[in-house]
Amino acid sequence: MKPLRLILTLMPFVCGCGDGSSGADDLLYDELSMPRVPTVALDSFASAEDCGLCHQTHYAEWATSAHAYAMKDPVFRAFVAVRQENYAGKQDKFCLQCHSPIGTRGGDIEAGFEFADLQPITLEGVTCESCHKVASLARPYNSGHVLDPDGPMRGTIAAPIPSSFHESQFSLLHGGSAFCAGCHDLREVSGLVLERPYAEWQQSPAVAAGVQCQDCHMPRYEGQAVAGGPTRTLHRHTWIGAGIPLLEGFITPDEEAALRVEVKRLLAGAARVDIAAPASVRAGDVVDLGIIVKNNISAHNFPTGSTFNRQAWVEVVVRDGDGRVVFATGTLDTSGEPRGPGLLQLGSVLVDARGQRVLFPWRATEHVSNALEPLRERAFRLRVATASAGRGPLSVEARVLFRAFSPDALRALGLDEYAARLEVHEVSRDLASVELRPR
Ligand code: HEC
Ligand code: HEC
Ligand code: HEC
Ligand code: HEC
Ligand code: HEC
Structure with a gap:
């Protein structure tokens, strides 16, 4: 039985691309997020370290997060290098x-840029002020935030005490899912939808329940x-997701061990597997x-985000009464990839x-x-031959497994x-057990 597949379609991507004079040599641009000329000054943004002088916990958490790791x-960097080569630098601002919204709008990211030459504020990636200097949201995807570098620091404290360093202002936007959408929903230049946790959330039971991204990813x-x-009631700035930083030295070994525990905790129970098997054959x-x-998550798909890079699959192993494997699918082959008959995959694939x-979007x-989809279940069917089995009973083990990247992709x-x-x-x-009746 073939599972239902969702084909994500091309969506119009609002951008100033071409501006009427669309020659193939034109640089790709967008007035808001990939401007031709800088729309903000890099030096009007403070480094996260400055914020850390007063907001120590926020800084320490952010510094180990995916947002600090983004650049x-x-x-x-490896993906960007291939894209730079493929488009001869003409689309360098896109990724x-x-x-780094600040670096891209501030003129640090130009055609043919090199990571080694970038300013420290650009290399801070999704730094404090790329979120807290957001005044509004122009579109719920592709860096849709409107930045206000000279404005107050916006957050969800209704009556903040005064600070010598900055003005503060309550912002409803920062407390809701739409705030995350500005970066977490992604459409390629072609319009192909690549990531869409917010679009998934909008269709999910979490909306009626009033559950926002922050409730799970920025616990109180x-x-x-x-x-x-x-x-006050504060919010964790760790943004635990499915990945851990692969770059050694980004976080200490102790921080990494703690992070692995948190990632396991988030993933454990995100989905549930049940075996329906006959009592005997x-x-x-x-x-x-x-x-x-x-999918046990009420707010978005399992998996979500960059599902074309992630791997989520079901491993099913059937053994006979002597522990010999009679059937297996979803086990790792010698290159470390899940293989087997009728492999049950839950991720997504990009196709040319x-x-x-293809690997490149x-x-x-x-x-x-x-x-x-959120809170939905799907039944797969596997037909397992028992001719090679010794004595019974057969034991069936099914596991939902998840891995941030495919080793093959990293090697590529x-x-x-x-x-x-x-x-x-x-x-x-x-687990399930199936008795073998004599023939
Ligand atoms: C709309 C904003 C946006 C744009 C544009 C964007 N990304 Fe991302 N990128 C994200 C977000 C958000 C994540 C985290 C998603 C997740 O973990 O599921 C991410 C994650 C990634 C990751 C995985 C990082 C990891 O180590 O887990 C890679 C690789 C990546 N992006 C490459 C690219 C490339 C290449 C481009 C250009 C084609 C690009 N991104 C453009 C927002 C964006
Ligand atoms: C000199 C100390 C100091 C520095 C440095 C500082 N802040 Fe603050 N910040 C405060 C104080 C005080 C408050 C109010 C806290 C309260 O009311 O509980 C505050 C509140 C905030 C709020 C909440 C605003 C609201 O209304 O919800 C945010 C967001 C914030 N700061 C971000 C930052 C960022 C980002 C930086 C670095 C660019 C920074 N702060 C640097 C002292 C500082
Ligand atoms: C009810 C709790 C809950 C809410 C609300 C929620 N998430 Fe998640 N999120 C999870 C769980 C559990 C996982 C781990 C399983 C997975 O990757 O799907 C996860 C994973 C993620 C990942 C990592 C995906 C990957 O494989 O790289 C991203 C990115 C993400 N969520 C973004 C969001 C955004 C954006 C929102 C709001 C639109 C949101 N989440 C709302 C529970 C939640
Ligand atoms: C990816 C966006 C993002 C980044 C990066 C970020 N914050 Fe926040 N921050 C938020 C959001 C969203 C809230 C409010 C969460 C809510 O109310 O649900 C918040 C809340 C706060 C608050 C108010 C107190 C609280 O915990 O609610 C302070 C202070 C703050 N952030 C400081 C910082 C500092 C300092 C940095 C950098 C070291 C930083 N933030 C980085 C999104 C961000
Ligand atoms: C300015 C852009 C931006 C904003 C705003 C933003 N994110 Fe992200 N987020 C990213 C990027 C880029 C990454 C991936 C960085 C990487 O690993 O290379 C990411 C990664 C994450 C991850 C880790 C995913 C994983 O697979 O481990 C989580 C969880 C997450 N974001 C949640 C949120 C939530 C919740 C919000 C809203 C409160 C939010 N983000 C707002 C850009 C953003």
Whole structure:
């Protein structure tokens, strides 16, 4: 049985691309997020370290987060290098507009830029002021934030105490999912939808329940926003997701160990697997297995985000009464990739015009997703031959597994050294037993 597949279609991408004079040599630009001439001054933004003088906890958490990693990430840099080559630098701002909105709007990212030459504020990636100097949202995708460098620091404290360093202002925008959409929903230049957790959220039961991205990804705690300030409900700035930084030295080994625990905690139970198996079959007969996978997340798909880079799949192993493997799918082959008959994949694939799977989104014409929608379940069917089984009973084990990248993809990017740091996470597991009746 083929699972239902969702084909993500081309969406109009509002940008000033071409501006009427659309020759192939034109630089790709967009007035808001990829301007021709700088719209903000780099030196009007403060470094995260300055904020850390008063907001120590926020700074310490941010510094270990994916947002601080966004411009240091070797996987990001490897992708960008290929795109720079493919478009001879003409689209260099495209990939940078969310990973460093300040650098892209501030003129640091120009055609043919090199990471080694960038200013420190650009290399801070998604730094404090790329969020807290946001005045409004112009579109819920592709770096849709309007930055106000001379404005107050915006957040969700209704009556902030005065600070000598900055003015403060309450902002409703910062407390809701739309705020995250500005960077987390991504459309290629072609209009192909690549990432869309916010679009998924908009269709999800979380909207009616009033559950925002921040509720899960910026958990609340009680504390002081500044030493000596009033006790308030604060928000974690760790943004735990599915990945850990592969670049060694970005965080300390202790921080990495703690992060791995948090990632495991987020992933554990994100989806659930159940086996539907008959109580018994006649020895030699085919066992009809139902594998039911459910997304436990109310707010977005499992998996979500950059699903074309992520791997989520179901491993099913059937053993006989002596522990010998009778059937297996989703186990890792010698190159470390999940393989097997009827492999049950939950991620997505990018496909080019010839129907071939591609790694680089700009070469794709279709994005085919097997992801599970919020709180939805899907039943897969596997037919397992038992002719090779010894004595019964058969034991069936099914696991939903998740990995941030495919080792093959990292090798294709020349990042072999990081493949060993990838971890396969167990999201859910179920066991069943099937008696073998004599023939
Ligand atoms: C709309 C804003 C936006 C744009 C434009 C964008 N990204 Fe990203 N990128 C993100 C977000 C958000 C994530 C985190 C998604 C996730 O983890 O699921 C991300 C994650 C990534 C990752 C995975 C990082 C990791 O280590 O886990 C890579 C690689 C990447 N982007 C490359 C690119 C490339 C190449 C381009 C240009 C084609 C690009 N990005 C353009 C927002 C953007
Ligand atoms: C000299 C100390 C100091 C520095 C440096 C500082 N802040 Fe603040 N900030 C404060 C104080 C005091 C408050 C109010 C805290 C309260 O009311 O609990 C505050 C509040 C905030 C708020 C909440 C605003 C609201 O209304 O929700 C944000 C966001 C913020 N700061 C971000 C930053 C960022 C980003 C930086 C660095 C660019 C920074 N701060 C640097 C002292 C400082
Ligand atoms: C009810 C809790 C919950 C809410 C609300 C929620 N998430 Fe998630 N999110 C999760 C869980 C659990 C995971 C890990 C499983 C996965 O990757 O799908 C996750 C994973 C992610 C990832 C990492 C995906 C990857 O594989 O790289 C991103 C990015 C993300 N969420 C963004 C968002 C955004 C943006 C919103 C709001 C539109 C949001 N989340 C709302 C629970 C939540
Ligand atoms: C990716 C965007 C983003 C970045 C980067 C970011 N913040 Fe925040 N911050 C938020 C959001 C969103 C809230 C409000 C969350 C809510 O109310 O649900 C917030 C809240 C705050 C608050 C108010 C107290 C609280 O915890 O609610 C302070 C202070 C603050 N941030 C400081 C900082 C500092 C300092 C940095 C950099 C070291 C930083 N932020 C980086 C998005 C960001
Ligand atoms: C200015 C752009 C920007 C904004 C705003 C933003 N993000 Fe991100 N976020 C990114 C980028 C870029 C990455 C990926 C960085 C990398 O790994 O290379 C990311 C990564 C993440 C991750 C880690 C994903 C993983 O796979 O580990 C989570 C979780 C996340 N963001 C949640 C949020 C939430 C929740 C909000 C809203 C409060 C938000 N982000 C707002 C740009 C942004």
